[in-house]
Amino acid sequence: MRRRGFSLIEVAIVLILVGLMGTAITQSYRSCNAFFVSASLQAQRRLDTSRAALRIFTAGQGGTILADQSGMDLADGGQLRWRDGKVWLRGHSLLSQPVRDFTLIRRDGRLHVTFVLEAPRVYHGLNRTLRYQYSQGMGRKPL
């Protein structure tokens, strides 16, 4: 008996299934990629902010915090300022990423700094903003 070809319906169904499968695989790859990029950038930001905090704690000995908590007049006449989305220490930016908020307080004689950064890429389940808080003389030492 002569083998019959596929009908139009069969071919259409196969094409739709292949299309759906391709879309799902592409989406999956994209979200996987976005997640790992976000995660690695977040880890990098934690490291960057912890280094910045250490520099602030070192420079901030004997300094005076500004009334709006956004910076400090250092004991040696230098300045720490949060301005234009950057944290500046003696005129040099401590972080390459934009800083949405920066606060500095002193409690029980120790400095506490908080950085609020924009999350690098948004993957569902990760925060849109990242808060990093450090206390003088505490926590894991930055590398």
Next chain:
Amino acid sequence: MRRAFTLIETMIAAVLLALLVTSELAIFGSLRQLQRQEAHSAAARNAEEQLLQLQQLPFAELPPQLLRPDPRGWLQLGQGDVDATSLSLVNLQGPLQKIEVLETDPLRGRVRVDKRWAGQPLQVNYAFFASDRNETHRVPASGVVRLENQPVVRISQVWLARGEQLRPYADWRWSAQAGLQLGPAARGRVVVVDYRAQSVANRVSGQFLDQQLRAQVAPSPIKLLTLQESYAGHGALSITTLRMTQP
């Protein structure tokens, strides 16, 4: 005649499905791992803060405590936010005897026993929940601040920062729906919030130790304090510290 799928066709379909499922599971697993790491590092930082706080509190105000009930049988503990399930009292005069607790006010750290114990020295063993400290926020124009750890159980204290100074700030309201709402004076300013959330529990308990650092029921000049921090349902950190009275 209509033929069935061949083995190869079925295997290809199964492999494609498995690939999809595996990549999704990998993301999910990594996300959980990342959340665990974040929660753990926050818990470790918080535990260090708590430990420092414990070292600064007066020896006599940490559990276990030696107290005498007032004429109505009330005892005021050195710490508030007490874990009511942890309370146990013993009489230190005469034969060792457990004392029944008639009433507790865990938030204010108050315990009532029978009036006949009034004025007698009792040893009160208990655990309390310490607050997360130093969460700092710049208050937006709306006056509403969203705290990091949720759900919030109790806000212990709100401080208003001005330069080097922190002053207690009383004009705030908290509700589960609206969050922490601060008064007009705080808007645009920085507040520091000490609070306790359900997701992070810092439970502090204590016991007396003898000179050889063995646990004992009777009072001694050495206390072993245990800080147990459970965080975000991911696990718990346990840290112990010794406190001693001045020689």
